[in-house]
Amino acid sequence: DEQGTVATAATTEDTEWITSISVGTPAQTLPMDFDTGSSDLWVMGASTSGTSGHTTYNANTSTSAEAMSGATWTISYGDGSSSSGDVYTDVVTIGNLTVSQQAVEVATTLSSEFTSDTALSGLVGLAMSSINTVKPTAQQTWFDNIKSNLASPLFTADLKHGEQGSYNFGYIDSSAYTGSIYYADLVTSSTYAGFWSFVSNGYSVGSNTTTTTGSTAVTGIADTGTTLLMLPDAVVAAYYAEVSSAVDSEQEGGYIFSCDATLPDFTFNVGEGSITVPGEYLNFEAISTGSSSCYGGLQSDSGIGISIFGDVALKAALVVFDSGNSRLGWAAK
Numbered sequence: 001d002e003q004g005t006v007a008t009a010a011t012t013e014d015t016e017w018i019t020s021i022s023v024g025t026p027a028q029t030l031p032m033d034f035d036t037g038s039s040d041l042w043v044m045g046a047s048t049s050g051t052s053g054h055t056t057y058n059a060n061t062s063t064s065a066e067a068m069s070g071a072t073w074t075i076s077y078g079d080g081s082s083s084s085g086d087v088y089t090d091v092v093t094i095g096n097l098t099v100s101q102q103a104v105e106v107a108t109t110l111s112s113e114f115t116s117d118t119a120l121s122g123l124v125g126l127a128m129s130s131i132n133t134v135k136p137t138a139q140q141t142w143f144d145n146i147k148s149n150l151a152s153p154l155f156t157a158d159l160k161h162g163e164q165g166s167y168n169f170g171y172i173d174s175s176a177y178t179g180s181i182y183y184a185d186l187v188t189s190s191t192y193a194g195f196w197s198f199v200s201n202g203y204s205v206g207s208n209t210t211t212t213t214g215s216t217a218v219t220g221i222a223d224t225g226t227t228l229l230m231l232p233d234a235v236v237a238a239y240y241a242e243v244s245s246a247v248d249s250e251q252e253g254g255y256i257f258s259c260d261a262t263l264p265d266f267t268f269n270v271g272e273g274s275i276t277v278p279g280e281y282l283n284f285e286a287i288s289t290g291s292s293s294c295y296g297g298l299q300s301d302s303g304i305g306i307s308i309f310g311d312v313a314l315k316a317a318l319v320v321f322d323s324g325n326s327r328l329g330w331a332a333k
């Protein structure tokens, strides 16, 4: 039974936690964005246009690379970015854990968001293999391939506010959290199948008593690749009702408020317990450099179709992605 830890470095504005992986023989080290909201492991190819300034993967110099003939992939993300290309299998090591024949999707087309983000070479998808985009045959995620070698078929994400976080595979680090881990079963209905999805049946703003959402319970996904916390309008309006300077700005595309506002904490229920996101995490950033108006870390999910517990919420907890028991665990830290 193996287990592994990989350190992940946070960008300055908590928008991405980049983690290096090794691909090929000899190893090619690539800085990657771990995304629990998608299921494709893809890398920028050495001969792909728009990759200047990026570290890229060259299948031709890897003695263990094998082309997967006829296989192609194409993916788009919540922010409208996209990539597509062809597929190889190669050795992929994350931490000290190696999958010998991992589907490595090589991008031959990249949208501008990716060509301009020179911090990363691709994504490691950690959602369910059922939503992998490779055709004609969907491929397994790295986690699904390594799972049987792990002491426990789970991984944890420990993202932090403005500092390095970590992903652990195969075990839960008992020193990484306080109190209990609260679990919620994965939601398997069609909209949510394929994601790390759960139901939260209540929330509270600041020290207010909990609003049990009852029939309007929030069903959302734990998505390390989404920066903000995206929840239903009613919840978001209730939160910003407690922030006197807050307005829902058409121009900025969401709630903004005075940067010197003291923001209330936001607490959401998980199973028998709850997680509190400190108010400080809910001030995302100034709407532009030097502005005294700041953009909220909590925004409406209208237009997305599902609620998303992104990094703003995830960094308030140790999150357990428990494949073996089809559940998601959240613990304070």
Ligand SMILES: O[C@H]1CN[C@@H](c2nc(-c3ccc(C(F)(F)F)cc3)no2)C1
Binding pocket: 033, 035, 036, 037, 038, 076, 077, 078, 079, 081, 112, 113, 114, 117, 120, 123, 223, 224, 225, 226
């Ligand atoms: O689709 C949902 C699945 N998880 C969310 C996600 N989004 C990205 C992403 C990363 C980097 C970039 C870029 F580098 F800026 F282009 C863009 C999007 N990674 O996970 C959204």
